Structure formats: C-alpha cells, structure tokens
Amino acid sequence: MAKKTKKLMKKGKRLDGRKPDEMRPIKIKAGYVKRADGSAYIEWGGNKVVASVHGPRTCYPRHERSPYKARIQFKYKLAPFSVDDRANPAPSRRDKEISKVSSEALEKAVFTEYYPKTTIDIYATVIEAAAGTRVAALSAASVALADAGIPMRDLVPACATGKIEDTVVLDLNKDEDQEGQADLPVAYLPHNDEITLMQMDGDLTPEEYEEALDLAVDGCMKVYEEQKRALRERYEHIEQEKEEE
Ligand code: CDP
Numbered sequence: 001m002a003k004k005t006k007k008l009m010k011k012g013k014r015l016d017g018r019k020p021d022e023m024r025p026i027k028i029k030a031g032y033v034k035r036a037d038g039s040a041y042i043e044w045g046g047n048k049v050v051a052s053v054h055g056p057r058t059c060y061p062r063h064e065r066s067p068y069k070a071r072i073q074f075k076y077k078l079a080p081f082s083v084d085d086r087a088n089p090a091p092s093r094r095d096k097e098i099s100k101v102s103s104e105a106l107e108k109a110v111f112t113e114y115y116p117k118t119t120i121d122i123y124a125t126v127i128e129a130a131a132g133t134r135v136a137a138l139s140a141a142s143v144a145l146a147d148a149g150i151p152m153r154d155l156v157p158a159c160a161t162g163k164i165e166d167t168v169v170l171d172l173n174k175d176e177d178q179e180g181q182a183d184l185p186v187a188y189l190p191h192n193d194e195i196t197l198m199q200m201d202g203d204l205t206p207e208e209y210e211e212a213l214d215l216a217v218d219g220c221m222k223v224y225e226e227q228k229r230a231l232r233e234r235y236e237h238i239e240q241e242k243e244e245e
Helices: 093-107 133-147 174-179 206-244
Strands: 026-030 038-044 047-058 071-078 118-128 158-164 167-170 182-189 194-198
Touching (some): 026 133, 093 133, 118 133, 133 182
C-alpha cells in the first residue's frame, strides 16, 4: 500500500463527498441464481458480486470428508472483466487467500455439525470490482447461506475500514484503497460478538487500530440491517407467490 501519495480528502470530506464514517450505498438481493440452493447479489459502491450456495451434499473427494461436520468451501473469483486490467481467469494467490479466510469466517456461523460427511460449496463471483470485494463477497455469501435454509448462529456481515490522510475512514473506495495508508477488512458475527475475519494492510497506531476496529463493527451492523432487509423481502415475495397460486 502506497504512503500518502495522492490527495484523498478535502475540507474534512472524502473526494467522493462522503464523511469519514460514511459507507458507500449498499443493496442486497436474496435469491438471484436459479440453479443454486441459495443465492444473493450485492451492489456496494462500485462492486457487484453474485454469491451462490450448493449443498449440503456428499463431500468428494472422500479424504476431505469429516465424520463430524460439513466442509465449508468458499470459492472467491475475480471475473476477468471485473477490473481495468483483465484479471487472469486461473485462480490467483489472492483468490485462494480470500477463499480460505472467507471459508473460515463463515464456518464460525454455520452449524456444520448438523451435516457430517457433506460439503457446502459457496461461489462468490465478482463481476465488477471497486475495492472491498472480499467484504462484499462475504456479506452476500452469508445471505445466500440463509437463503439456502442452512442453520446458522447468525448472519456474518463484513466491512472494511482504513486510513487515508491520517484519518480513519469507513469503507474505502478504489482510490483510497490504492493510495491510502491502511486497509482493515473485518467480518463480524453479531450473535457471539465475535470477529471472524480480520486482515490488515498498511500501518495503524494502536489507537487508530482500536478506532478502525470499532468503526468496522459499526459498518458491519449497517450491512447486517441490509442483509436482514434482503431476506425479509425475499420471503415476503415467496409468500405473495404462494397466495397467488
Ligand atoms: O477487493 P478487496 O479490497 O477486498 O481486495 P484488495 O486485494 O485490497 O483489492 C482492492 C481492489 O483492487 C479490488 O477491489 C479491485 O478493485 C482492485 N484489483 C484490481 O484492479 N485487480 C486485481 N487483480 C486485484 C484487485
């Protein structure tokens, strides 16, 4: 991450007009992919991500099967056309890293012990990227899990904070991510008051870290409201369709 090379704030506001603690617009739709057990679509700032859930189904290969719990396999993919420089369609180190930490972040929420010997596959495909894709993918994936009817302790909202021009800010945009001083993506399990994912790029003082973490949890709670709204909307729709039949 570059060190303060570009002007990112003007008169206390960010260049896109947001206040430091303001999030980009977010909209989630639950139930988006026909051939999935559960799915969701998220638009967040300039990010667009489709998440789909398949399973629980018998886990293959056998050696990856657990007699005690379901395997959560999250597959994050940046589509080649989602970024300015075409992304390589082969899985990159970054795709693998995001997939691994996201699987672990969601595993904390799912009652995996209900489904021994199975796998729950989650595909998160980024079709447009503008910083914060991992938190957008995770936020959509947990809605897709709920849409699939998979028992969970709670949804897992995720949100990033960071530092630009020595100011802690919520939900970095692309310029802020590239030119800012730090980036702190966080996923949060409200039911347990537990952080299930935290990564950091750049430098924060201990005080800034505390501030950024608190702000990230506040951001997660805003995402949580949108996740619940999307699920309510989905089920109102299903009820309506049933009545019309
Ligand atoms: O997307 P997120 O912030 O979770 O992850 P990142 O690795 O910090 O990437 C930040 C942003 O860089 C992405 O959201 C994309 O907009 C961009 N990027 C890109 O243009 N090309 C890549 N191969 C990877 C990321």
